[in-house]
Amino acid sequence: MTISPFWILFLCSMAFGGIIGAYFGTADYRVRRDEPLITSRCYCPLCGHPLSPFQQIPVVSWFLLGGRCYYCHEPVPVRYPLIEGGFLAYYGVSFCVLWGHPLLAVVSWFLFVCALLLWRCDRHYRSMAKALAVFAGYHGVYGLVFFCVYAATRTI
Numbered sequence: 001m002t003i004s005p006f007w008i009l010f011l012c013s014m015a016f017g018g019i020i021g022a023y024f025g026t027a028d029y030r031v032r033r034d035e036p037l038i039t040s041r042c043y044c045p046l047c048g049h050p051l052s053p054f055q056q057i058p059v060v061s062w063f064l065l066g067g068r069c070y071y072c073h074e075p076v077p078v079r080y081p082l083i084e085g086g087f088l089a090y091y092g093v094s095f096c097v098l099w100g101h102p103l104l105a106v107v108s109w110f111l112f113v114c115a116l117l118l119w120r121c122d123r124h125y126r127s128m129a130k131a132l133a134v135f136a137g138y139h140g141v142y143g144l145v146f147f148c149v150y151a152a153t154r155t156i
Contacts (some may be wrong), residue, residue: 005153009146010095016142017091018058020113021084028120031127037134047072058084102150106143110136
């Protein structure tokens with residue numbers, strides 16, 4: 001049984017969307033508070049306890065933990081899985097719509113992130129510029145991998 005390249009790239013794009021959504025939630029929170037974006041670990045916004053990698057799986061962790069912090073047991077706002085799920089859905093749908101045009105897909109993803117970040121993080125220009133640079137790097141790396149896999153599957 002072989003798996004179609006479309007499905008492999010689709011699932012990878014959705015996973016990437018969930019990861020970007022999780023980071024977007026973190027960046028949104030930290031930009032508004034002028035906190036470092038990538039030099040510190042993720043933590044519970046209520047008790048401040050650092051989160052393990054298993055507590056940071058987009059959407060899944062929130063449901064497995066019952067929407068509560070593992071450490072302080074306080075409710076974690078539902079906006080986090082909604083943001084992650086929204087990104088996951090947008091990346092999946094736009095991948096399907098733009099299948100056959102990988103450059104447009106990656107550019108649309110990055111522009112989507114930029115527009116949301118600009119909308120959410122007004123007046124925090126320095127931190128926002130750093131966040132945009134980080135998102136550009138993530139999309140650049142994933143875009144390169146995406147193009148290589150896409151090109152390899154087109155020659156088969």
